[in-house]
Amino acid sequence: MSGRHLLSVADLGRQGIEEILRLADSFKEVAGRPIPRVPALRGKTVATLFFEASTRTRLSFETAAKRLSADVMSFSASTSSLEKGESLRDTIETIDAMGVDAMIVRHRSSGVPARVTAWTSASVVNAGDGQHEHPTQALLDCYTIREALGESGGRPQTDFSGLRIGIVGDVRHSRVARSDVLALSLLGAEVVLVAPRTLLPPSLEGWPVKATADLDAVLGELDVVYLLRIQAERAGRLLLPDLDEYHARFGLTRERAGRLAERALIMHPGPMIRGVEIAPEVADLPASLVTRQVRNGVFVRSAVLFHLLAGPAGAVVGEEDGDG
Amino acid sequence: MAELLIRGGTVVDEGGERRADVLVSGRDVVAVAEGIEAPAGARVLDAGGCLVAPGLVDLHTHLRQPGGEVAETVESGCRAAALGGYGAVVAMPNTEPAIDDPSVARDVLELGRGALAQVAVAGAITIGRRGERLSPMGELAALGVRLFTDDGSGVQDASVMRQALEYAGDLGVVLAEHCEDASLAAGGHMHEGAWSSRLGLPGQPALAEEAMLARDLSLVRLTRTPMHFLHLSTAGSVDLVRRAKAEGLPVTAEVTPHHLLLTDAEVASYDPVFKVNPPLRGQADVEAVRGGLVEGVIDAVATDHAPHPPETKERPFEEAPPGMLGLETALAVAFGALSGRLGAVGLLGAFSWRPARIAGLDPASGGRQGGPVAPGAPANLVVFDPAAEWEVDPAALSSRSRNTPYGGRRLRGRVRHTLREGEPVVVDARAQR
Numbered sequence: 001m002s003g004r005h006l007l008s009v010a011d012l013g014r015q016g017i018e019e020i021l022r023l024a025d026s027f028k029e030v031a032g033r034p035i036p037r038v039p040a041l042r043g044k045t046v047a048t049l050f051f052e053a054s055t056r057t058r059l060s061f062e063t064a065a066k067r068l069s070a071d072v073m074s075f076s077a078s079t080s081s082l083e084k085g086e087s088l089r090d091t092i093e094t095i096d097a098m099g100v101d102a103m104i105v106r107h108r109s110s111g112v113p114a115r116v117t118a119w120t121s122a123s124v125v126n127a128g129d130g131q132h133e134h135p136t137q138a139l140l141d142c143y144t145i146r147e148a149l150g151e152s153g154g155r156p157q158t159d160f161s162g163l164r165i166g167i168v169g170d171v172r173h174s175r176v177a178r179s180d181v182l183a184l185s186l187l188g189a190e191v192v193l194v195a196p197r198t199l200l201p202p203s204l205e206g207w208p209v210k211a212t213a214d215l216d217a218v219l220g221e222l223d224v225v226y227l228l229r230i231q232a233e234r235a236g237r238l239l240l241p242d243l244d245e246y247h248a249r250f251g252l253t254r255e256r257a258g259r260l261a262e263r264a265l266i267m268h269p270g271p272m273i274r275g276v277e278i279a280p281e282v283a284d285l286p287a288s289l290v291t292r293q294v295r296n297g298v299f300v301r302s303a304v305l306f307h308l309l310a311g312p313a314g315a316v317v318g319e320e321d322g323d324g
Numbered sequence: 325m326a327e328l329l330i331r332g333g334t335v336v337d338e339g340g341e342r343r344a345d346v347l348v349s350g351r352d353v354v355a356v357a358e359g360i361e362a363p364a365g366a367r368v369l370d371a372g373g374c375l376v377a378p379g380l381v382d383l384h385t386h387l388r389q390p391g392g393e394v395a396e397t398v399e400s401g402c403r404a405a406a407l408g409g410y411g412a413v414v415a416m417p418n419t420e421p422a423i424d425d426p427s428v429a430r431d432v433l434e435l436g437r438g439a440l441a442q443v444a445v446a447g448a449i450t451i452g453r454r455g456e457r458l459s460p461m462g463e464l465a466a467l468g469v470r471l472f473t474d475d476g477s478g479v480q481d482a483s484v485m486r487q488a489l490e491y492a493g494d495l496g497v498v499l500a501e502h503c504e505d506a507s508l509a510a511g512g513h514m515h516e517g518a519w520s521s522r523l524g525l526p527g528q529p530a531l532a533e534e535a536m537l538a539r540d541l542s543l544v545r546l547t548r549t550p551m552h553f554l555h556l557s558t559a560g561s562v563d564l565v566r567r568a569k570a571e572g573l574p575v576t577a578e579v580t581p582h583h584l585l586l587t588d589a590e591v592a593s594y595d596p597v598f599k600v601n602p603p604l605r606g607q608a609d610v611e612a613v614r615g616g617l618v619e620g621v622i623d624a625v626a627t628d629h630a631p632h633p634p635e636t637k638e639r640p641f642e643e644a645p646p647g648m649l650g651l652e653t654a655l656a657v658a659f660g661a662l663s664g665r666l667g668a669v670g671l672l673g674a675f676s677w678r679p680a681r682i683a684g685l686d687p688a689s690g691g692r693q694g695g696p697v698a699p700g701a702p703a704n705l706v707v708f709d710p711a712a713e714w715e716v717d718p719a720a721l722s723s724r725s726r727n728t729p730y731g732g733r734r735l736r737g738r739v740r741h742t743l744r745e746g747e748p749v750v751v752d753a754r755a756q757r
Binding site: 087088089107109110111112114115129130131132133175178201202203204205206207 | 516517518520521522523524525526527529593594595635638639640641642643
């Protein structure tokens with residue numbers, strides 16, 4: 001992995017992704033121990049800066065950092081001086097002055113983590129910026145697919161070539177989709193975007209994908225169906241007539257689930273809106289990896305923090321020596 | 325009377341280029357010839373290797389006064405203008421309050437009296453630039469206002485624009501449109517295309533500019549009132565204006581220096597210093613606006629100098645205001661972008677006499693800008709060294725703001741001296757007051 005920040009999946013490249021996934025295996029092993037903690041980042045301070053609320057992602061990062069024995073500082077916009085009018089730059093410089101090794105940044109505007117790198121000496125991890133990227137989500141998605149493939153046997157673990165993955169839904173506004181397209185295609189998968197034109201990015205120039213508005217035409221060929229959340233506010237305006245029509249055209253209904261290939265996997269970044277992008281009963285099928293994605297998020301985020309902060313000489317999984 | 329000799333340069337005006345010294349006495353040029361001997365007591369300015377031309381005229385300057393003095397004042401903006409070689413600027417009316425009333429126009433003109441560049445004002449087309457009721461264009465025209473625009477936004481309602489054109493037709497003024505269909509551009513923070521799609525930033529399509537331009541051209545065909553099109557930025561816009569001119573419609577157009585040089589790829593840094601409206605476009609658009617200027621479809625280069633205080637440009641990209649500084653870098657940027665394609669006469673025409681005519685500041689309109697460099701002409705002059713290389717240091721700019729997109733960039737070509745009514749207001753790239 002090049003650089004000391006993780007702003008985009010593109011910062012990693014294929015090798016970087018593979019390295020993170022391998023490291024995540026170690027943290028999965030750690031999670032099974034009686035004391036699921038290693039001293040790798042003892043003395044390091046990790047700050048989570050969530051300018052946009054997201055309890056799940058924040059908890060995942062904080063758990064990941066604590067398993068490495070890092071100190072964790074938590075900042076959220078609703079409890080901060082931002083409400084008193086402090087600028088983003090002043091906020092970052094203030095937290096930087098307290099001495100932190102990593103800033104994990106979530107913001108509703110694309111590009112904020114990239115801008116933050118100019119105002120701090122800490123490593124910056126993008127925890128989701130606007131409609132741009134959510135690289136750790138893509139890494140945990142890759143990890144989850146790799147894990148599921150490993151269990152079904154045969155295939156080399158991180159080589160996704162030959163795999164056809166459909167990303168269904170609001171690609172245009174989705175940072176998860178942008179990171180997943182990059183990561184999955186770097187690992188060799190063929191990615192098909194399935195959405196009405198209104199929910200595709202205005203230009204797919206340079207995207208290693210195919211696109212279609214006909215879910216039924218591609219459904220049977222997919223190895224993974226990756227459903228994106230439809231935000232209710234997109235419907236009833238210009239982009240979608242209404243959510244019922246969306247469900248009828250793009251929802252993973254029980255009927256469609258029955259036409260999936262035998263070993264096809266169902267994934268979703270959460271939070272899932274049952275009855276819109278997925279039928280309630282389909283979400284609970286064994287093919288659905290949704291809770292595994294959440295579990296794996298912790299391992300992958302530990303791997304990212306370890307990689308950025310422990311450096312090449314860091315001990316990966318030494319035993320916790322008891323005083324942490 | 326104070327005499328001043330500009331020695332060793334190449335004089336460039338609408339008549340062409342020639343090696344000549346220029347002798348100034350008081351407010352006027354008194355002699356243009358090779359080898360003029362400096363009169364006793366005359367100040368001599370070296371113009372070796374330089375172009376000596378009528379001062380530049382910026383059709384599109386945001387001086388921010390009244391209401392935006394944190395970002396710029398008439399005084400600071402005019403100092404920046406003089407450093408950029410400008411003899412005159414047209415102050416845009418999107419101030420607070422807007423220049424939609426004779427009292428505001430008078431105030432701005434008054435503030436401009438002692439400034440380092442001549443200040444002309446553009447009036448708003450509609451009250452408060454709200455696109456609803458016409459401003460008192462007649463009263464404003466009586467104060468010498470020649471250009472009217474709601475710049476910052478376009479006039480959205482086609483019937484309002486039609487009325488404005490019909491009304492303005494009687495007054496001998498020009499309506500200037502900021503072409504942006506608000507419904508198509510809504511929520512867009514950069515050019516819609518491959519980069520916006522990748523960067524996850526909502527875009528505004530080229531169509532938002534072209535749709536309003538096409539509408540306005542139809543209105544000009546109907547009303548025959550002259551229109552000027554501000555900061556055109558797309559290949560489609562250049563095509564539309566080319567066809568309109570071929571048809572004989574009374575239209576003129578400008579392009580900014582940044583649209584001649586920069587593309588939307590710059591936004592990959594997410595630095596709001598690259599946020600501007602209209603947004604930086606793709607490479608094909610950059611090529612098209614360059615071609616449009618070379619061809620004469622686009623008449624003028626205008627800066628759209630838009631100062632914003634640093635704290636607003638440190639916001640997230642989507643929350644930062646659009647706009648870039650331009651006055652101090654414009655000529656060098658355009659020279660660089662068009663080197664080899666447009667000679668000195670063509671380029672300085674786009675910066676001086678053509679915009680002077682559009683703004684009604686040229687000698688034929690009774691003004692003192694953009695005329696020939698000849699005995700008896702006003703000594704509003706720029707001395708530009710096309711070979712000088714310099715690095716843009718935002719902190720060293722004389723604008724009150726720092727939002728130049730060229731910080732750290734090396735530019736070739738620099739204004740060495742500027743004369744305003746015979747007074748050397750910039751000497752060796754330094755403002756004299």
